[in-house]
Amino acid sequence: MKILIGTNNIAKIKAVKAVSSMYYPEAQFENREVASLVSDQPMSDKETRKGAINRAMSLMEHNEATFGIGLEGGVNEIEGVMYICNWGALVANDGKLFTATGAGIPLPEEIAVQLRSGAELGPVMDVFTNKSGIRHEEGAIGVFTNNLVTRSVMFEHIMLLLIGQYELSKKLL
Numbered sequence: 001m002k003i004l005i006g007t008n009n010i011a012k013i014k015a016v017k018a019v020s021s022m023y024y025p026e027a028q029f030e031n032r033e034v035a036s037l038v039s040d041q042p043m044s045d046k047e048t049r050k051g052a053i054n055r056a057m058s059l060m061e062h063n064e065a066t067f068g069i070g071l072e073g074g075v076n077e078i079e080g081v082m083y084i085c086n087w088g089a090l091v092a093n094d095g096k097l098f099t100a101t102g103a104g105i106p107l108p109e110e111i112a113v114q115l116r117s118g119a120e121l122g123p124v125m126d127v128f129t130n131k132s133g134i135r136h137e138e139g140a141i142g143v144f145t146n147n148l149v150t151r152s153v154m155f156e157h158i159m160l161l162l163i164g165q166y167e168l169s170k171k172l173l
């Protein structure tokens with residue numbers, strides 16, 4: 001079976017491969033950079049979910065795989081507190097769509113103000129941590145959970161939610 005992944009982000013690819021290989025040891029993977037068709041920094045659950053769905057749909061346009069996976073990160077503001085939000089979408093070769101949302105934690109206000117004025121979380125986190133490429137590694141979620149939940153582990157959970165729903169739907173056929 002073949003699984004398409006809609007990104008070049010290392011943390012996302014790692015999560016898709018780790019969880020999928022557990023369930024489908026024979027799986028082959030191909031990652032492609034696809035358009036999310038939402039802002040580079042999605043600012044709501046709605047927009048972030050849409051980005052994940054658009055990525056997965058675009059991967060499966062020509063039905064070249066068993067399923068395509070779109071993962072998208074964004075932020076969502078609730079009562080003045082800015083939370084990291086994350087969404088995943090799986091589009092299967094029969095056209096079925098499955099979605100899932102992942103862990104969310106608040107961002108410090110000093111980071112939130114920068115995003116409100118148009119900055120992207122990736123570069124802001126690099127400046128904050130004085131490192132480069134945080135978005136490919138532990139991510140903001142790793143930095144603000146003392147590395148207990150890294151970006152990859154967070155996306156692994158979303159992958160479990162997606163594959164679980166997909167497998168159940170096959171059983172119910």
Ligand SMILES: O=P(O)(O)OP(=O)(O)OP(=O)(O)OC[C@H]1O[C@@H](n2cnc3c(O)ncnc32)[C@H](O)[C@@H]1O
Pocket residue numbers: 006007008009012040041042071072073074120121122123125134135136138139140141142151
């Ligand atoms: O190449 P793609 O797949 O687009 O991967 P990305 O790292 O840009 O990730 P998203 O587009 O899904 O995330 C939207 C924005 O939020 C940033 N971001 C999201 N989650 C992050 C995290 O945990 N740590 C650092 N930056 C993050 C990311 O760099 C983008 O600026």
Ligand SMILES: [Mg+2]
Pocket residue numbers: 040
């Ligand atoms: Mg991006």
